[in-house]
Structure formats: structure tokens, C-alpha cells
Amino acid sequence: MKFTATILSLVAAVTVVSAAGQLVPADRANPDIVEGAYIIEYQDGIDHNKANNFLNSRKVQYKVRGQFSTFNGASIQVKSAHTGEDLAKIPGVKRVWPVEVFTLPPQPKKNQLGLPTDPIRQKLSSAHTMTGVDYIQKTFKYTGKGVKVGIVDSGIDYTHPALGGCFGRGCRVRYGWDFVGEDYDTTGVAKGDSDPRDQCNGHGTHVAGIIGGDARKVNAPIPFVGVAPEVTFGAYRIFSCKGKGATDIIMQGMELAFNQGMDIINMSLGGGSAWRNNPLALLAEKLHDLGMTTIAAAGNDGDQGAWMVSNAGLGATTTSVASFDNVGGNYFYLTYAGGAEHPYSIASAYGHDSVNLPANVPLVPLLEKDGSLSDGCAPEPYAAANAKGKVVLVLGDITRCRSGGRGAVAVAAGAAGMVIQTTPLGLSSIAGVADFPMVSVDHGAGEEILAAYNKNHNAVLTWSTKKKMFKVEGGGSPSDFSSWGFDGNLHLKPDIAAPGGNILSTYPVNMGSYAIESGTSMATPYVVGAHALLYNAHKRVLRGKDARQIFMNTAHPGHYAGNHSDPAPVAKQGAGLINVRNALLTASVFSPDKIELLDSVHFTGKSVEVRVKNVGKKTVEYTLSHEFAESGIHYRGGNTFPLAVPLIENDHASVKFSSSKITVKAGQTAKVKVQITLPKTGKNEEFPFYSGWVVATPKGKDAIPVRIPYSGVKGDISKLPIQDTDAGAPMLRLIRGGKTVVPEPGHKLDFTEETPVIVSRIGSHTPDLTFRLVDAKTGAHVGHIVTQYGNFGGEFGRAKNLDDKGRISALTIRWMGPQIFKDSNPDTKPIDVPAGHYKVVVASQHQLTKGVFPADYEVIEVADITI
Missing domain, CATH: 3.40.50.200 (Peptidase S8/S53 domain)
Known part of the structure; x- marks a missing residue:
């Protein structure tokens, strides 16, 4: 069994193994925890009184924060020196979690509305x-x-x-x-x-x-x-x-x-x-x-x-x-050359709800040598346009850099602000950089602004002080957030x-x-x-x-804004946009509600049975078909951390049915075998997310098709990179005299003078993250290092790209003295490390594997040391 302690570093979740209970990681997106507070789940048959007796017998001093009934457990505030690891060893305890602090996104104190007055814009206010x-x-x-x-x-x-x-x-x-x-x-x-x-x-x-x-x-x-x-x-x-x-x-x-x-x-x-x-x-x-x-x-x-x-x-x-x-949407907006009002989406890092630049700040488009609009990722177009003190118009292409990268270049060039033309369509959410006004506008707005500039280089750019309702490019598509x-x-x-x-x-x-x-x-x-x-x-x-x-059967698959012939990936939208009319009027139930194909190794290639139930009053003939979705590429070019914005391609599986038409009597169910074959395109090493829908369409006027989404990952998920080696993770550093030192090969650790710290950055889920010592000559496992959280291991989700303060998210763990656990059972006491030559490794178990070390782990050496 496994349990976790929680780290108050840049992210919050580590796991420690226990033969008794299981202390589960604090969620990575919400790193704050309540110090000394734990949620305890009891074993079956253990009630609150028995659990309290067990806690008292171990001399745990605590205050009850809350007791649960449906969930067999309680939350407590520990006042003694006991850790979550200690609690997980107590008889009757099944699992232990640290109590996390969740935080809602900031809410405006006064929400400014630019509500529509005309009937057309009023209709946009409702999504019904x-x-x-x-x-x-x-x-x-x-x-x-x-x-x-x-x-x-x-x-x-x-x-x-x-x-x-x-x-x-x-x-x-x-x-x-x-x-x-x-x-x-x-x-x-x-x-x-x-x-x-x-x-x-x-x-x-x-x-x-x-x-x-x-x-x-x-x-x-x-x-x-x-x-x-x-x-x-x-x-x-x-x-x-x-x-x-x-x-x-x-x-x-x-x-x-x-x-x-x-x-x-x-x-x-x-x-x-x-x-x-x-x-x-x-x-x-x-x-x-x-x-x-x-x-x-x-x-x-x-x-x-x-x-x-x-x-x-x-x-x-x-x-x-x-x-x-x-x-439709409610936006602040800009105008240029007295033209149309164009809604904009402001960069989240800017720190303000709207842009407040004076009208005398000129606008200039950044152009490449061939005259096309530049993406603003390199300094040369800024110099060519004499962009200092001006708002620059750039193309929102993300193949070279994202908003943070182009924002940094713009700031260095002395630009006053940036307008990003979304490509291909829609209003994009952008991160930007702190205190620099950056906005995205839809593609058509960018075209109009550029055309107006070409007619009059001295035209005025103005920014609204109120919001209005707009019909926007990309409305009705999956939200980028x-x-x-x-x-x-x-x-x-x-x-x-x-x-x-x-x-x-x-x-x-x-x-x-x-x-x-x-x-x-x-x-x-x-x-x-x-x-x-x-x-x-x-x-x-x-x-x-x-x-x-x-609802999943009758949802309508949505497309990304722009020229997309296939719907967006299922991993982005699930079954699709809910259609309540169809859900209440359908006379068909299509089972199961989803087909999970896992990865290429666990994809058996055998047929999947689907069932069509006719809950209507008449016999119905159904036609079986297949609808593709686009694929999402998160690992293009060997990157070890998933792309912030995946590349959208068309890697399609193929589907065959045991029968393309079936007739189902009222109240009856028919079964069909579906053979799904992996996409021929798409590289295994890029792990494309492929997906689509199996569709059963009833014969007749106004018939309501029912769908089952399927999804999978092409490639062997056990070869998916876990540690972000592109960012230099994992690594071991020494804290010595308040300074960070990189250890030389063969460095002799002196725990009286230095504290070894391991830095890890997880790019995907791992069922077991461990820090180990192995013999430098044989590579044999020697033990798990003793951290400030005891023995270390267990389920771990991926890190964010950046934390809430814009820093690269990482995990730091201290090695607490020359001791190890011989195995993953924290009930055993740590022992001193025998003198010798060792490698410190970070071992991350791959998804969907049995956990055999080292075969099922990504094992990365972070230090060569002697003790």
C-alpha cells in the first residue's frame, strides 16, 4: 500500500509507501495545505469510536475538524509530532490525505456589463x-x-x-x-x-x-x-x-x-x-x-x-x-482609424481588466522581409518598424513562440503594447507578461486593422472603457481554456x-x-x-x-474554429456539446457510453461489442457508421514535457462493423461487433491522441443519431517521457553555506556541511515516483533515500508548465542524512548507508505497467557520490 506526504515547495505532492494505510498526494494545481491537518479513511467495520481509540492508543494529540458518514472517516488537526506517515500505520486506517486549500479564480467585486440593447445582441446573451x-x-x-x-x-x-x-x-x-x-x-x-x-x-x-x-x-x-x-x-x-x-x-x-x-x-x-x-x-x-x-x-x-x-x-x-x-461574448474593445469595434481578450499576466493606453500611442504592424505579418518572436522586425513606444500588431502563430516569448521580445524592444491577430480564427486566451498590455483580436479584426494602416499610417487606435456584447469568431467551438x-x-x-x-x-x-x-x-x-x-x-x-x-449518446461533436473538417479531439470535448432536445426526444440508448482503447500495447485489436436499445414504440432500422475526430499531438520532436498547446492533425483510426444495418424491435436490444484499427498515420514516439465516434442512426425523418466516443493513444505509453529532462530535471544540488552547488562526479557527501536536494519535474502521471540509491558498479538497488517526508513513492500527477507566479513548476526533496530504507515499507526503520560508491537515481514508474523495478521505470541518474 502507498501513502503520501505533501511538499510546500513550488508544487505540492509527494508519496510515501506504507504497509498499512495510504496517504494520497495533495493536488498539484492547489499546492497549499493546512499544516498538520489530515483526512483519514477508516477500514471497513471501523467506526469513529474505534478509530479514536486507535489514535489515542498511539498517543496522537488531535482535534476533530469534521466527521463523515457516507465517507467512512474524519478530518483531524494533529497537535502532536505525528505525521501523515505515522497516521497511515495505525490499525484501522485505510488511507490518509493531507487537507488541501482550494482557491476559486478571483471574482470581480463589481462585474461590469456591456449588455446589449438590440434584439440580435440580446439573443447572443443566451446559450440555449x-x-x-x-x-x-x-x-x-x-x-x-x-x-x-x-x-x-x-x-x-x-x-x-x-x-x-x-x-x-x-x-x-x-x-x-x-x-x-x-x-x-x-x-x-x-x-x-x-x-x-x-x-x-x-x-x-x-x-x-x-x-x-x-x-x-x-x-x-x-x-x-x-x-x-x-x-x-x-x-x-x-x-x-x-x-x-x-x-x-x-x-x-x-x-x-x-x-x-x-x-x-x-x-x-x-x-x-x-x-x-x-x-x-x-x-x-x-x-x-x-x-x-x-x-x-x-x-x-x-x-x-x-x-x-x-x-x-x-x-x-x-x-x-x-x-x-x-x-456571443461580453468584451472590452478597440477601434482603429474610426473603423469597426473589435472585441479583444486581454493577457492574464497584464494585471488589469482592460487596456488604458492614450490614443496618441501609434500602432505599427511588424512585417517580415516578404511583407507578411510577423509573429513577433524575433527582435529584427521591431527594429525595422522602429517599434519603440508603439503598439505592435503581430500574427498569433505559435510555432516559434507563445505570448510570453513574444511579449518579452516586445518589452526588450521598448514597445508600448501588442495586438495579436489570432490564427486561424477566434479570440485566443493569452498569458502574456506582467505589466505589459497585450491583447488578442480575432483574425478578421487583424485583417481590417492591417488594411486600414496601409491606407493611413497615422490613424488613431482607441480603447474602450466599457464592455459590449459581440458575436465572436469561434463561438460555438471548444473553449481554449x-x-x-x-x-x-x-x-x-x-x-x-x-x-x-x-x-x-x-x-x-x-x-x-x-x-x-x-x-x-x-x-x-x-x-x-x-x-x-x-x-x-x-x-x-x-x-x-x-x-x-x-447525454453522451446525443451530444453533438464540435469543431475548432476555422477550417477544420473533423471535430475536435475527444480528449478535449468528451462526447461533444450537450444537446438537451435530442436527449429528451431520443428513443435509442447506445452502450457503453464510451470506449477506452488505452495505448497501442494494451489495445488488443479485438472487436468491441456495442448495444443498441430501442426504447420507442415502433421497430427501428439503424445504420452504423464512424465519425473521425482530429488528433492531438503533445510530444512533437521528442519534447519531454507536453506541449502547452497541442498540434492538431488528422491521424484517424479505421472502424468496421459486423453489420452496417440492424433492425431492432420496440423494447429490444441488438448487439454489433465493432473492429477498431489503429491509425496508419501518426508516429508512435509522438503519442498522438486519436479518437472519434461510433454512430447509430435511426431510419426516418428527424431521426436522432446516437454516438459512442472512443479514444486512445498511439504508441507505447511505457515509453512516454515522465521527467522533464529538457528543463534539466531531475537533478541533485547541494545546499552549502546558503549557496547552491553542483556536485562533481564521485563527490563525497558530508551531511554535516551540506544538504542534498533533489529537484524533479513531472510531465505526465506516474503511479510511483521514487528516489533511490543504486550500486555504482552493478546498478543494483540499494535502498530508498530518507527524505523529510520519510520513505518516498506512489501516485503523482504532472506539474503545471508554470506556477501561479509565473515560475517553472518543480518539486524539491531533501535527503535527510546518510540513511536509507532497504525497501518500500516505511514500517521498517531506516538504516545507515554502508560506505561505498553509489548513484542517486530518480525512478518514475510508467503508466499501465506492473511496477517492476527497473524494467517498468524511467530511471535517471542525478548524481555520482561516495559515502
């Missing part, structure tokens, strides 16, 4: 035309009435007229609890009460409005309506005013939602690159098994590349939701997508009442509302995973 919700609401009058929805978030401003205006019996917001209190941000101590009102953050109120707000009769700027405007809400406030919460607080909110009878809970939260074995995902699955549907955000790490889907939705029965951009899958075992996540980019909803009354926001946090409640409509329509016939299957 994209999903068929408008048809269902108008035709069938389904409203979600009678369905209870729990929102585990920052609370709900129940005083909002679009959310009912009150709290308690007879109100829309009927249930709930505040688990954090008003002083959590300053004290870190949760002191909740019975009032779950959101009046200082806004996130939960925005989520609630998407699910079931109704602003049609309350004098709102736009009379919008949520997906299911008559659901009953439960508000479980687990985030503070600054958006902070902790794992155990979130779990308490989830359990109370279940205990108060919620049919569905919304989890617009989580962190990226985790394994399925995390407390939020495990509790979500337990709640599903007891009848409550859990739907969670896939995450907003789309600019990080592969393996970044968020932890809360990783459970096999939980729905993980990706985002599509709304067809939406996280990529897969998980660590190549399970397909996310499951489905919904509108999440530029979504109008409610906001706390004292913060402006209405806001337009973006994120998978906005897509998730859309799917929750869709489930409420389905439950309303089918009463209790469909629930949980069965409902998810209907």
Missing part, C-alpha cells in the same frame, strides 16, 4: 439555442420542478429576485449551510452557521443562475432564464469571500447535500492532474452509488496541454464537464461539454446583480440544469450514470 434548451422549455414546459439541486460553492445570494428572494421553507433556496463563516480568510478557522448567503464572492450565485435563475419578470437588464428555472436549491457555502476552502470542508458540504435529499450536486471546483484516487472523487462515487448525481468541472488548464483534467470529476460514475464558447484529458490510467475524461465561455447569469445583489463569466465552472451548472430537465421528464426512470449516457 446552442443546446436545444430553448426548444424544450418552449415545447414541453419542463422546468426542473421537484428536482433538488445542491450547489457546493461560495453560497447563493438568495435575496436575488431571479433566485426567489428568500431562504428556507417555501423558497427557491430551501436548504443549505455555511461551512466557513465570515472570518475564514483571516483566521483559517471554519466557523459556519445556518446562513449560506453569498454576498462577497459571486461564484456560487453565478452558478445558481445558470442552473435555475429566472430573470424574465424581475426588471433585469436582459430577461434571461436558466436551464431549469423551477428547481429547488440547496446552498452549501464551502468557499470564503476570497474563494478559499479546504478538502474536508468541501466533503462536509457534499455529505450534507446528500443528507438533505439533493438529487444532483454541482461541483464547479477542483484541481488539475490528479489520479482517480482522491477524496473528492471517491466521495462523489459513493454518493452516486447511493442515488445522488455528481457533476464536476473539468478545469481551466487548457493552456497547459495534456493530462490536466480536474480531480473532482475523475470518478467512473461522476460526470466531468468541458466548456464550449457561447456564440478547457482542460485536456486523459487521466493517469488513460480513462476518457472529460465526459461531455456545455456552454461555459461568456455566460450571463445572476450575481450577488450588492455586487451588481448580473455578470457574464467564463470557465468550466459555468459549463458544469449547465449540465446540472440539463439533468434536472431530464429528471423532470423521466421522473425517476433515469438517474446518475444512465442519465449521463443519454
Whole structure:
């Protein structure tokens, strides 16, 4: 068994092996932990009293933070010197996790709206035309009435007229609890009460409005309506005013939602690159098994590349939701030469909501020698254009550099700002560099600005001070911020997508009442509302995973903006954009809900059985077909860390059916064998993510096709690079006299004068990350080094490209003296290292392997030392 301690370095998760319990890593996207706080899961048959007796018998001094019932365990604050490793050894303990601190994205105190006044732009404010919700609401009058929805978030401003205006019996917001209190941000101590009102953050109120707000009769700027405007809400406030919460607080909110009878809970939260074995995902699955549907955000790490889907939705029965951009959006804008208004997306590192440059700052396009627009990645075009003190127009091609790279070059050249023309289409989210105004505009805007400049080099560039609604290039396509899958075992996540980019909803009354926001946090409640409509329509016939299957069957695969003949990869969008109309009208169920092909080694090449069930009243003939998706290339050119933005290509699998047509009587099920063959194109060493859909189309007018997404990775995943050797990781450094020293080969370690530190940077999931000593002559394993967290090993997700402060993410571990563990069992005591010549190695187990050392590990030498 394995367990983990947590590192408060640049990222937060290490794992340590235990013969008893399992202490699981803190999530990499949320590195803060509550010092000395742990979540303990008990063995079956162990209750709280027995567990407390076991803890007391080991002289553990602690305070109970919370007790769980559905999840058999508790969270405690340890006051004695006991570590998580110590807790995991106690009889009756199954697993132990450190308590993490989760943080919501910053919410504006006053959300500025540039709301439309004309009918065309008003229509853009609603995403319901994209999903068929408008048809269902108008035709069938389904409203979600009678369905209870729990929102585990920052609370709900129940005083909002679009959310009912009150709290308690007879109100829309009927249930709930505040688990954090008003002083959590300053004290870190949760002191909740019975009032779950959101009046200082806004996130939960925005989520609630998407699910079931109704602003049609309350004098709102736009009379919008949520997906299911008559659901009953439960508000479980687990985030503070600054958006902070902790794992155990979130779990308490989830359990109370279940205990108060919620049919569905919304989890617009989580962190990226985790394994399925995390407390939020495990509790979500337990709640599903007891009848409550859990739907969670896939995450907003789309600019990080592969393996970044968020932890809360990783459970096999939980729905993980990706985002599509709304067809319209709310943006600040610019004009040039008195021309059209062009919306822009501002660089996240700039630190301001909008650009505030004076109109007398000139604009100049950067051109290559052939006259084409430059990408701004090299200094020569800046010099040629005399760009100092000017705003430069560049092409957003990312083959040579990204926004941070071109921003650094622009700053060095003295440019005043940068406008990036998106290629091929759409508005791109850009990171940029701190304190430098950079924006992206859509491709057509770039063309118009360049044409206007060629007519008049002295034209004026102006920046708006307010927002407006715009129909944008790329609307209706997968959001670039939406996280990529897969998980660590190549399970397909996310499951489905919904509108999440530029979504109008409610906001706390004292913060402006209405806001337009973006994120998978906005897509998730859309799917929750869709489930409420389905439950309303089918009463209790469909629930949980069965409902998810209907939505995945009837989702519509989306394309990237621009000239893309095939839909976007399944690892980006799941089954596709939810279509509520089709889900409620379909008379077909296509099983399974997804086909996971893993990698080329584990892909058997044998046929897969799919089943078509006719739940209608008439016999139906189905035609079986195959729909390709584009492939995502994350490892082009031998890079050891996944590309931040994958290359999109067309590596297609081929599919054959045992029968291309089947006839199914009402109430009956037919089985078909599907033979999937690996793509002929695409290099194994680049590990392309290939995918597509198996489609069953009923015969007849207005027939609704049903689809099963499939996905896999071409190549041997055991050869996927884990450590980012391109960045110099892993490495061993010596801290001596406050300075960092590179050890020479054969260096004799002196632990009285120096501290060895191993630096690691993980580019993909590894089931077991270990730091070892091997014999320098034979290469035989000698032992595991003793770290500040004891023995080291276990599941580990990948690092982000950069941490929240813009630094390269890395993991640092100290070797605590000349001692080792002979094996991976921390119940054994460490021993002194015998004098000799050794190699220090970092050994990272490859995914989908058995864990035999060294055959199943990426083994990298970081030092040659003597002791």
C-alpha cells in the first residue's frame, strides 16, 4: 500500500509507501495545505469510536475538524509530532490525505456589463439555442420542478429576485449551510452557521443562475432564464469571500447535500492532474452509488496541454464537464482609424481588466522581409518598424513562440503594447507578461486593422472603457481554456461539454446583480440544469450514470474554429456539446457510453461489442457508421514535457462493423461487433491522441443519431517521457553555506556541511515516483533515500508548465542524512548507508505497467557520490 506526504515547495505532492494505510498526494494545481491537518479513511467495520481509540492508543494529540458518514472517516488537526506517515500505520486506517486549500479564480467585486440593447445582441446573451434548451422549455414546459439541486460553492445570494428572494421553507433556496463563516480568510478557522448567503464572492450565485435563475419578470437588464428555472436549491457555502476552502470542508458540504435529499450536486471546483484516487472523487462515487448525481468541472488548464483534467470529476460514475464558447461574448474593445469595434481578450499576466493606453500611442504592424505579418518572436522586425513606444500588431502563430516569448521580445524592444491577430480564427486566451498590455483580436479584426494602416499610417487606435456584447469568431467551438484529458490510467475524461465561455447569469445583489463569466465552472451548472430537465421528464426512470449516457449518446461533436473538417479531439470535448432536445426526444440508448482503447500495447485489436436499445414504440432500422475526430499531438520532436498547446492533425483510426444495418424491435436490444484499427498515420514516439465516434442512426425523418466516443493513444505509453529532462530535471544540488552547488562526479557527501536536494519535474502521471540509491558498479538497488517526508513513492500527477507566479513548476526533496530504507515499507526503520560508491537515481514508474523495478521505470541518474 502507498501513502503520501505533501511538499510546500513550488508544487505540492509527494508519496510515501506504507504497509498499512495510504496517504494520497495533495493536488498539484492547489499546492497549499493546512499544516498538520489530515483526512483519514477508516477500514471497513471501523467506526469513529474505534478509530479514536486507535489514535489515542498511539498517543496522537488531535482535534476533530469534521466527521463523515457516507465517507467512512474524519478530518483531524494533529497537535502532536505525528505525521501523515505515522497516521497511515495505525490499525484501522485505510488511507490518509493531507487537507488541501482550494482557491476559486478571483471574482470581480463589481462585474461590469456591456449588455446589449438590440434584439440580435440580446439573443447572443443566451446559450440555449446552442443546446436545444430553448426548444424544450418552449415545447414541453419542463422546468426542473421537484428536482433538488445542491450547489457546493461560495453560497447563493438568495435575496436575488431571479433566485426567489428568500431562504428556507417555501423558497427557491430551501436548504443549505455555511461551512466557513465570515472570518475564514483571516483566521483559517471554519466557523459556519445556518446562513449560506453569498454576498462577497459571486461564484456560487453565478452558478445558481445558470442552473435555475429566472430573470424574465424581475426588471433585469436582459430577461434571461436558466436551464431549469423551477428547481429547488440547496446552498452549501464551502468557499470564503476570497474563494478559499479546504478538502474536508468541501466533503462536509457534499455529505450534507446528500443528507438533505439533493438529487444532483454541482461541483464547479477542483484541481488539475490528479489520479482517480482522491477524496473528492471517491466521495462523489459513493454518493452516486447511493442515488445522488455528481457533476464536476473539468478545469481551466487548457493552456497547459495534456493530462490536466480536474480531480473532482475523475470518478467512473461522476460526470466531468468541458466548456464550449457561447456564440456571443461580453468584451472590452478597440477601434482603429474610426473603423469597426473589435472585441479583444486581454493577457492574464497584464494585471488589469482592460487596456488604458492614450490614443496618441501609434500602432505599427511588424512585417517580415516578404511583407507578411510577423509573429513577433524575433527582435529584427521591431527594429525595422522602429517599434519603440508603439503598439505592435503581430500574427498569433505559435510555432516559434507563445505570448510570453513574444511579449518579452516586445518589452526588450521598448514597445508600448501588442495586438495579436489570432490564427486561424477566434479570440485566443493569452498569458502574456506582467505589466505589459497585450491583447488578442480575432483574425478578421487583424485583417481590417492591417488594411486600414496601409491606407493611413497615422490613424488613431482607441480603447474602450466599457464592455459590449459581440458575436465572436469561434463561438460555438471548444473553449481554449478547457482542460485536456486523459487521466493517469488513460480513462476518457472529460465526459461531455456545455456552454461555459461568456455566460450571463445572476450575481450577488450588492455586487451588481448580473455578470457574464467564463470557465468550466459555468459549463458544469449547465449540465446540472440539463439533468434536472431530464429528471423532470423521466421522473425517476433515469438517474446518475444512465442519465449521463443519454447525454453522451446525443451530444453533438464540435469543431475548432476555422477550417477544420473533423471535430475536435475527444480528449478535449468528451462526447461533444450537450444537446438537451435530442436527449429528451431520443428513443435509442447506445452502450457503453464510451470506449477506452488505452495505448497501442494494451489495445488488443479485438472487436468491441456495442448495444443498441430501442426504447420507442415502433421497430427501428439503424445504420452504423464512424465519425473521425482530429488528433492531438503533445510530444512533437521528442519534447519531454507536453506541449502547452497541442498540434492538431488528422491521424484517424479505421472502424468496421459486423453489420452496417440492424433492425431492432420496440423494447429490444441488438448487439454489433465493432473492429477498431489503429491509425496508419501518426508516429508512435509522438503519442498522438486519436479518437472519434461510433454512430447509430435511426431510419426516418428527424431521426436522432446516437454516438459512442472512443479514444486512445498511439504508441507505447511505457515509453512516454515522465521527467522533464529538457528543463534539466531531475537533478541533485547541494545546499552549502546558503549557496547552491553542483556536485562533481564521485563527490563525497558530508551531511554535516551540506544538504542534498533533489529537484524533479513531472510531465505526465506516474503511479510511483521514487528516489533511490543504486550500486555504482552493478546498478543494483540499494535502498530508498530518507527524505523529510520519510520513505518516498506512489501516485503523482504532472506539474503545471508554470506556477501561479509565473515560475517553472518543480518539486524539491531533501535527503535527510546518510540513511536509507532497504525497501518500500516505511514500517521498517531506516538504516545507515554502508560506505561505498553509489548513484542517486530518480525512478518514475510508467503508466499501465506492473511496477517492476527497473524494467517498468524511467530511471535517471542525478548524481555520482561516495559515502
